[in-house]
Amino acid sequence: MESAASGRPVVRFNILGSLEGWCGERRLRLGSPTQERVLVTLLLEPGRMVPMTRLVAAAWDDEPPQTASHQIRKCVAALRTRIPDGAALIVTDGAGYRAMLGEHQLDLHEFTEWSRQARQAVAAGRPEDAVGHLRACLDLWRGPVMAGAGGSVISAASAALEERHMAVAEQYFELQLELGQSGELVGPLRELVTAHPLRETLRGRLMLALYRAGRQAEALEEFGRVRDLLVEELGIDPGAELTRLYEAILRDSPEVAPRLPQSVADRAALLVPAPYATQPSGTEPAPCTLPYDLPDFTGRDDELARLVTVGRAPAGGGARIVGVDGMGGSGKTALAVHAAHLLAPDYPDGQLFVDLRGFSPGEKAQEPGAVLLSLLHTLGIPDDRIPDDLERRTTFWRTVSAQRKLLLLLDNAADAAQVRPLLPASEDCLAILTSRVRMLDLDGSEWLSLGLLSAGDSTTLLTRMLGTGRTAAEPRAVDQLARLCGGLPLALRITTARLRNRPRWTVQYLVDRLADETRRLRELSAGERSVEATLRLSYQAMDEDQRGAFRLLGLHPGSAIDVHSAAALLGTDGRDAEDILEGLLDAHLLEQHEAGLYGFHDLVRTYALSVREVEDDEEAAGERLVSYYIQATDRACDTLFPGRSRYGDAPAAVPDLPRLDDGEQALRWFDREYEALLAVVAQAGTQGLHRPAALLARNLLFYLDLRGRYEEFRVVGRIGVAACRQLDDPALLGISLCNLAVAHWWLGDFQDGITTAQEGLELSGGADPRSEAMCLDVLGLLHGSLGNFEQARAYLDQGIALHRELGLSRMEAQALVNLSTVQIWTGHYAEGARNAARATELNRRLGERSNEIHSLTFLALAHLGTGEDERARACLAQALELCDESRKPANVAVVLAHWARVCQRLGDVRSAAEHAERALDLVSAEGTALRQATVSNVVGLVHLRSGAPERAMELHGQAHELASRHGYRIEIAHALHGMAEAAQALDDEKTAQRHHAQATALYDAMGVTEEGRRL
DSSP: OBOTTTOOBOEEEEOSSSOEEEETTEEOOOOSHHHHHHHHHHHTSTTSEEEHHHHHHHHHTTOOOTTHHHHHHHHHHHHHHHSTTHHHHEEEETTEEEEOOOTTSBHHHHHHHHHHHHHHHHHTTOHHHHHHHHHHHHHHOOSSGGGGOSHHHHHHHHHHHHHHHHHHHHHHHHHHHHTTOOGGGHHHHHHHHHHSTTOHHHHHHHHHHHHHTTOHHHHHHHHHHHHHHHHHHHSOOOOHHHHHHHHHHHTTOGGGSOOOOOOHHHHHHHHSOOHHHHSOOSSSOOOBOOOOOOTTOOOOHHHHHHHHHHHHSOOOSSOEEEEEEOSTTSSHHHHHHHHHHHHGGGOTTOEEEEEOOTTOTTOOOOOHHHHHHHHHHHTTOOGGGSOSSHHHHHHHHHHHHHTSOOEEEEEEEOOHHHHGGGOOOOTTOEEEEEESSOOTTSTTEEEEEOOOOOHHHHHHHHHHHHOHHHHHHOHHHHHHHHHHTTTOHHHHHHHHHHHHHOTTOOHHHHHHHHTOHHHHHHHSEETTEEHHHHHHHHHHTSOHHHHHHHHHHTTOOSSSEEHHHHHHHHTSOHHHHHHHHHHHHHTTSSEEEETTEEEOOHHHHHHHHHTOOGGGOHHHHHHHHHHHHHHHHHHHHHHHSTTOOOOSOOOSOOSOOOOOOSHHHHHHHHHHHHHHHHHHHHHHHHTTOHHHHHHHHHHHHHHHHHHTOHHHHHHHHHHHHHHHTTSSOHHHHHHHHHHHHHHHHHTTOHHHHHHHHHHHHHHHTTTOHHHHHHHHHHHHHHHHHTTOHHHHHHHHHHHHHHHHHHTOHHHHHHHHHHHHHHHHHTTOHHHHHHHHHHHHHHHHHHTOHHHHHHHHHHHHHHHHHTTOHHHHHHHHHHHHHHOOTTSSHHHHHHHHHHHHHHHHHTTOHHHHHHHHHHHHHHHHHHOOHHHHHHHHHHHHHHHHHTTOHHHHHHHHHHHHHHHHHHTOHHHHHHHHHHHHHHHHHTTOHHHHHHHHHHHHHHHHHHTOOTGGGOO
């Protein structure tokens, strides 16, 4: 087949059987079985967005690989390549993909269209035409989708299509029998009965065909066969309808006698109820039972646009079903009602609203039969026309709705079983559903998950409800109120209702009341509306195991909960934990902002904590979570910090740990979990879990150092020390004291650091050589910063010897860099170069990237000191290649500053200026006072050498102030020296002499050589 417009071959797919793709007369090769499953899943819902989760489930059932989403994207890319114009046929749509096909490009499209035309022909009294259309449907059918080999998701959709196929077949044979056919139908009917032996309607058609062909005995035998089969297979007798047919055949009743074809009018009357019962009169106003539309409806622009687009899209061969799911109070009903009012003119025969009471306090969910009765009454159908049983009532409802353009809003649905009988079958109808659960088993539906309102929309909604006068008077309080309500529309409406009912209350007064988290849920109540009651309904709808898991997960301190930490907290394995998390996500008691990561809305977490019970055993859950985080951080640290040694025996093995096999993976995990880790280590310290608290604190410090978060580093360091003081473990206390001393150094509290490190040294001396060596190293670092260079060298020499003796190469490399720093500061460049080179060699061998950057930097400074600018440049170039501004950003700023200095010395003025400014920007945002002083001095020197003494004076002045605040004597001296040269360049000789004298006095006191005093 060719396109009439372009003359090019048209791509066509056949999915009613084994998958076929054609481009004109050429069969397409569609790729691997996984690619075929992805394509078929898209083709089963043409024109609708299929989310990534459904594609993953279709491709791998219940065992998707960890890279499932990535592999789906690869499959789509491959399909787009294999299918002519594939990019236009499979389009990306939000979090999924959509298959865009014309009406003759898919056999399923044609099947649906022929079915629709058959229904219309029957309704119009044209049975001969209907038979032709139904025959066309049957000719398209080649068997189950993907020949039954498509996995559980596709098999479920295939089963629904098979049901449609059988309904078409049954109607086809019914019409043929009514048109006077009989004997020629027996063979095809026998084939279908053999394939579907328990289908009573089909067996009845065969019995009738046999009887009317003069084969009464065979017709009666068929009844005997199906009766025996039903008893044997299901333990039941044939249904009433088939039994009545058997009895009519047995007594040669006139109602089953062979007949001539009926008139068109008779057939129409037989298949379709009386006109007044199914078709709108045209004189009576169309029924509208929609609730009123909120005049202050705010936000939800994307979701509203999608609802309207679906509602106004051209008919696609089946009923349009779109669902809105979200947590209680998220505004699902308000959105659906607002959309329904906008779409009302497109559905002139009625707009019907039903509250299904799936989650209504104190009420039972409505039964489908009762709802159908109400809907039919609303459309003017009298009781005597409405069947009593659910199956026939459902069929009657679909017949009635097929004659109308209806909009049906089914609000507050419990599940798919409640909704399915209520859905119209006509393509001219639109059904909008709302529910707290997404009904994944409702085939053919498109779902929109309703999140929370943005901060801006929340504030806008408050303004619309309270009035601009009141909100303009307290803009800050309004912003706080929006934040405390967490973007939940119900909470926002309740708070404004309370403020309107309390005109003397200020917004700030209510904000202060809501600030108490223990009272917040009680405050969010007005009249019959309450956030707590709304959440309680979702909570009570779960079984006891789910409720218990919900309560325990509320104890997780992180904003993101992954499967592994949830498994530890719940005391289960990863698969069960994921099932629980997904169940809570489906109930909208958890949110998911990224695949595999779950989180609580603040109000939901507060509710979870409010329903805690004694039997939850929170203590054991807390211990499991701490144990998990110790082992996970051990694994992450082993990856990120090669050469690092673990301490002591590991806690009991945790069955489910995340994969942290490469540095980027481990760092992303730490970035995501570090807030939870801070909370867990603090809780462990207060709950008496002293050893776990100390071990977890030690691991966390490695990460905090890498990211340059030194205030938090000190907080965690103090927790670790406090925990160790409760233990009989001097070695661990010594290590923890040493780590705390490092925190003091980073923050410029050198004397506190010396006191802390000295205590650690006294504890570990002779008892634990490893912590003794660490303490010696840190004491050298602290004394060096105070300008006590002789003491610093002595401590560092001892520490290096001890590290080397113990085979601790990582710690030896750190101590060597610290020693080279002291040697470079004092002007002993050759010795500094040897130690920095040795440290670089060790770091490179260990794969310690951050430490290698540091050692290369000081190796470069040693080369600068000896006038080897090119060698310095080579070292800094290597350091820059390794730099990542998110890892120890203050150290990266130092590298950039010295790179600027080297570029300037080698004549690259432009590059010098650019890197100098970047160094200042980075250290200002991310650096401690120590690093800010260093970078300001180096960049000040760059400006001085480029002829900008005013800027140099400013920077050296800043460095002097910062360094003086902490007693960082070498940088004080460098700042004074720089200020002296800047003053001289500004012809301020008096100031230059004063600063020069002060710098000289400091250099002399610290023992800095003449070589070390050159800037």
